[in-house]
Amino acid sequence: MNAAVIVFPGSNREKDVARALTAATGRAPAFVWHAETALPPGTDLVVLPGGFSYGDYLRCGAIAARAPVIAAVRAHAARGGLVLGICNGFQILVETGLLPGVLMRNANLRFVCRMQHLRVERNDTAYTSHYEPSQVIEVAIAHGEGNYVAGAETLARLEGDGRVAFRYCDRDGVVGGAANPNGSMHDIAGIYSEKLNVLGLMPHPENLIDPLVGGTDGLLFFESLAAA
């Protein structure tokens, strides 16, 4: 698994995801500056990391989505290559149009930074093969704009095609109510592209790979990728 982590001005989780990828795949990813126009030859996985690219100017992810490197990321996705966007990376993916919908300000207007349970909606993708069906995992969330919004038609298509990757839930896997931290429609925490090769999610599995920091539920995510 050759991974490339794209770095934008204001990215701040690129080293976290690099550590997780190295732990799971045994190989350190390449860091690619946003002004590059090509990915390293042989790239299997592109990661858009968390952070505050361009200080969240205009809209979260809006400027980064128009960066020079994005044309290469689009081409990689179009070839069926894996593209993972975490947190700000998810915001960038919806701004590029590689994933549908938009991430709005959290419904309660607060930045949420805490542990959160998620339900793994399917375990037959490159990102989730090491999880059990409907497994409930606990990972960290840290965002102010994670409220997933999409039109009724888009939501119906996402649900119909099984493209919801993760849903916010409580420890028992029950969705809705207080288990939804930001007001996301259908409790959506992450979604796939049509071919399941592009994934955007708000939570941070890359921060839960070591018992020292409170859990290892994120490690299976990266071990799935390592086996992909």
Add this chain to the structure above:
Amino acid sequence: MKARVLVTLKTGILDPQGKAIEDALRALAVEGVESVRQGKVFDIKLALTDSAKAEGVLREACEKLLANQVVENYQVELG
């Protein structure tokens, strides 16, 4: 030529910021406010004199970057 672009949330899209401002105005006893929706204003200077062309450029700017048309509408005003 000077222009102003207004970007606003589409009807029906939840605007928690607008709602918070609305509540704050109420708390300040500003009477008669029914609702508040927050948007963005862009003042743009154009190196163009033809208004049809200017409008085309501004629409392109909105569609490529200034507005996210999933949830936002835009309006172009030439000054």
